[in-house]
Amino acid sequence: MMFQPRVENAVQALGERISHDDILRCIRCGLCSYTCPTYRVENCESMGPRGRLALVRALIEGKLELSPRFAEKFYDCVLCAACTSACPGGTQSDAMMLEARRILYKAGLAPEPIAGLLARLEAQHNISGEDNAGRLMWSSNMERAPGGLGRRQAEMVYFVGCVSSLFPMSFSIPQAFSRTLDLAGVNYALLGEAEWCCGYPAYISGDVELARQAAAHNLEVIRSAGARQVVVTCPSCYHVFTHIYPELLGEGALAGLKVLHATELLADLLEGGALRPAGQAVRVTYHDPCDLGRKSKLFLPPRRVLHAIPGLELVEMASTGENSLCCGGGGNVESSAPSLVESMAARRLAEAQDTGAELIVTACQQCKRTLTSAARKRRVRMRILDVVELVWQALSAEG
């Protein structure tokens, strides 16, 4: 009971940020459960949006106290926002899930793996906890060093993000993208160890202050590189730059800086003729990452990229675009409930298989990782590629 006073403060803070009216907007119809990936795996009310909202409401109404079990329900939510988009009454459910995580964190009730993650972020400014100096490891065994490597000043910064920088399984993404940028003659710089985690993992774990520090630092180093554009391959980095940085640092946070997702840049380069891919006779389906699609509304650019590859056939899955199903890789759930994540990924894989495609293309290293490892475990014979990898494949095939 040591944390009792903190709990009380936290609950009070919740009452200030979420009003009873906001929460009463939910008329408890249950429609959002149908689209919720965690509900559909567990078929359990406490693992769906309506149940989670009921918990927040009970907390505000004084009918329930914070507890580790309470925390579990919110740190098991992948924050995919499918519930928000499904609600006919306009309930901002995912924002409430996030708010609940904040007070849980303040109350010292974040699950153990989340606490560990936050400690790593604080110490090393990345999610892996390795020395941040290793951020360019992905480029070390490339035949030709990426053009952005030595550049201190450039028009554009390629912000690589933690997973692609530090997890060997994802190195192929920055490798492919930097090669493509070089081929197109783009003047860009890499930040190396000056790049910190974008702040999203801290933000969604509840530690807003840590996220704010990351935001301020990253914008400063980007600006001091003289850049006016930032390009990212990671959808979460994209979402946090465009939607959360202004919230953390004020409306003008991005003044003079344009943030692009790799697919926006590639679509323009491909359509403008700066890149000429060889034909790829392949049937693919596209998986919308939640942070890029539903949460940032970039549905079109990745599809424009795919359409620019001659011979490629795109077949959409049953749930796509705004209704796309989360791969399970969101919300840091992986660290606390890996088997839940695998079950969610399996549902997405089943939808992909139904299309008859041989390849799942996504635009996210995390979606790729989540789907790939579930496919391996469940012996699903489908390949998963990030769209930047596919583009490089088509470009290098031409020679």
Added chain:
Amino acid sequence: MEFCREFVQELEQIVGPAYVHTDPVDLQCYAFDATFEEWRPDVVVRPATTDEVARVLRLCNEARVPVIPRGMGSGLAGGTVPSPNGGLVLSLTRMNRIQEIDEVNMTVTVEAGVITADLQAEVERRGLFYPPDPSSIKHSTIGGNIACNAGGPRCLKYGVTKDYVMGVKAVLADGRVFSAGGKPIKYVTGYDLPALLTGSEGTLAVVTEALLRLTVKPTVARTAAVAFHDLDLASQAVNKVLWAGFVPATLELMDDTTIHTVEEYLHIGLPLDAAAMLIVESDGRDERVVDDEMQGMVEIFRAAGAADVRVAKDEKERDALWRGRRSVSPSLARRRPHKLGEDISLPRSAIPEAIRRIKGVAAKYGLPIAIFGHAGDGNLHPNILFDRRDAEEWARVQQAMAEIFAIALELGGTLTGEHGVGIMKRPFVSQALDPTAVEAMWRIKRALDPHNILNPGKVFPAEVTG
């Protein structure tokens, strides 16, 4: 109700510890449905098989523990909300397997927890069709649909859930399992127990499996919106269409308050000067036949004095028309914080009079009431819009609701056409039903569930249950 540790342990032995919940966090999530009612159960159990359900019921029957069956909790009558005595919520959502699709006999066998939309999608892949279409198909289960005898817009042509239940597997209060009904379409050997359980709201037995009839999926649909300046004209037009032998798939009605509220929300050009708007749909498998049917109905509507008839030219226009209907609920939600949606059911001829009288109630209590519903079958949804936090207003809402029920009964109708009685309409049941009929129902209930453990406090008025 405090449970002893041994009771919970026995439950855990039956379904596995992961599926027995006693933490307040879990209990809170099973304390409500889609109404304002809220009461926490003492324990939630989530079985995976009929056998587990049977063993849980046997245990509860011996211990006299109330059991509240639950599907997806989308009920609009408080049927799956525990009573103040608490009890055990029996959630059937893990039992969600589609067991057999028999294409020759056109049937499907499913577990009770299958989500209705999932069942529809699965049979439609094979060109088959499960027609009952409550608006809640994505958030209700087949078990819940059977327990409430759910219906929807398509019911004029296709009927309601009970018209599709050919058989059930169910568990009695004492834990004994029985099957009833089967694949033969004609089946009069003994009482029709599947029909008895349909609409029984979890008070007679727990349905664990259902054998459902399917039809062939219609492939063509045509939709029209028809506006009338006068309610009586609209009602007469509906009768003329039906007398001419047309059986439209849907015949939805929206009154002027509803039209205005939707238009404010969507701006899709609905006729703001109309007293009523009908959305009519014709469907089938032959384009010419469907076109002819729509054409025939349009002619009748025009001759009967329709102010405006708009037939959707393509799928996009058709979708726009339905968008208006589908947006009724959300648009009402934006007008006032809360709404109470009733579902009185009337003889078709009484619709205009009922709407007029309900408008009188709205004026009397100073509450906006939007009325929409199914003109073809007489099921109306008067939705009272209000702010629950205003105690005085809430009191007026309750009075208005009681008057609406009285109107329905005076006009030869009944309290509920789709949602069931649950907790919400219990106080009105005695007015709505013949006392001897209520007694007969209570005897059936006691014969099947002598200790009254299955969903106690629901359906039957307090004066009957004692």
